[in-house]
Amino acid sequence: MRTKQELTEAIRRDKRVVLLVNAHSRRGQQLYEAARKRLVASRFDLLGAYRIDRPQDLEDRLQDALALSPDLLVVGGGDGTISTAARLLAHRDVALGLLPLGTTNNFARTVHTPLDLDEAVATLVDGKVIDVDLGEAGDMLFTNHVGIGLSAEVMLKAPRPLKRVLGRFAYPLTALGLLLRQRPLRAVVRADERKHVFVTYQLYVANGGFHAGRPITADAHADDRLLVAYPVGGRTRLGLLRETARNAATGHRRTLGDEPFLATGELWVETDRPARVEVDGEPCGHTPLRIGLHANALRLMAPADTPDL
Incomplete structure (x- = not known):
């Protein structure tokens, strides 16, 4: 595992990113293409981009995204989508980037991610890697x-x-x-x-x-x-x-x-x-x-x- 500073530097230097957007989230269908274009305009090396039209495909597409070995996995959706991504990224040497596109966006608010799409993408460009706790309910x-x-x-x-x-x-x-x-x-x-x-x-x-x-x-x-x-x-x-x-x-x-x-x-x-x-x-x-x-x-x-x- 790299240190948080090393992972931050790798993201800023190599910009190896995969984008995944849940089109069933409140603003996902509307903003998928805008999110993809903004990442490209920010000079990210977009290894893959996934629009999820069927909720049952979410975990499989997340696994596909991780198989591309990004340093940053950018996930657009609501709290359910982000929680699913967090489960798969737990204890991995990959950072999660947030595009809050859901109804309440509680986790994004907790970690101070802007709700505006342009500001959220700017956070991916200029932010830093931190680590946060995850809860566990049953398993x-x-x-x-x-x-x-x-x-x-x-x-x-x-x-x-x-x-x-x-x-x-x-x-x-x-x-x-x-x-x-x-x-x-x-x-x-x-x-x-x-x-x-x-x-x-x-x-x-x-x-x-x-x-x-x-x-x-x-x-x-x-x-x-x-x-x-x-x-x-x-x-x-x-x-x-x-x-x-x-x-x-x-x-x-x-x-x-x-x-x-x-x-x-x-x-x-x-x-x-x-x-x-x-x-x-x-x-x-x-x-x-x-x-x-x-x-x-x-x-x-x-x-x-x-x-x-």
Whole structure:
């Protein structure tokens, strides 16, 4: 494995890049060709370019891309696409470059990647390689979060046309439609030799600093060796709605020391009945579940001023 500085220098010198864009992400179909042209204009040696029109082809095309031996794999898509790429790049001597083309782009926000396409490409040209943590839910690595309960139902049932039109606002609208058919979970979280019990419609475990395009807290990020578990609301539907609004409005000024956040390196989640689980927007079975961390598992091309712990 090269050092981060050596990999940064290799990318700037040799510019060996492969591009992969998920056309099913919110802006992927619209911006694939623009992304390809901008990489060529930036004098990258484009070893290959893949537009993914069928989601089931994503992992195979990622493997094809890695077989070309790039120093930088540039992936355009939403959190699910980027999380899939991160799993394949974990512990490899290849950096991941981000083109945030999804609905909420939580991981890109966490690592300070610009959401504008031109600025994101400029980060690939002028940025530096850092390493960030990956979470692990069961045996599935993830970049940003695990959702247990209502959010998993929403991810499965949010209509794609609604996401294309409304972006991140498609999720709360879908949640409102599902909420009347849900009942709260009794969730037991075991961490650091302590047991925490929550009665809630929704439990999250975050590796990054954003959820639904909003900050979780002011001091959560993807390189702090911490997972952050927290319920949203209590046993009433009104409490869920109130807490969701509060989180969206105040996340930027809350800290990990505030209630109800539980910051830890590893935890186990059990619920009073099997509850659906989603990992970065992708289905991941049911509870019970162990969630842990792989520290510094992913190399990432980030803006040059990004802190690297």
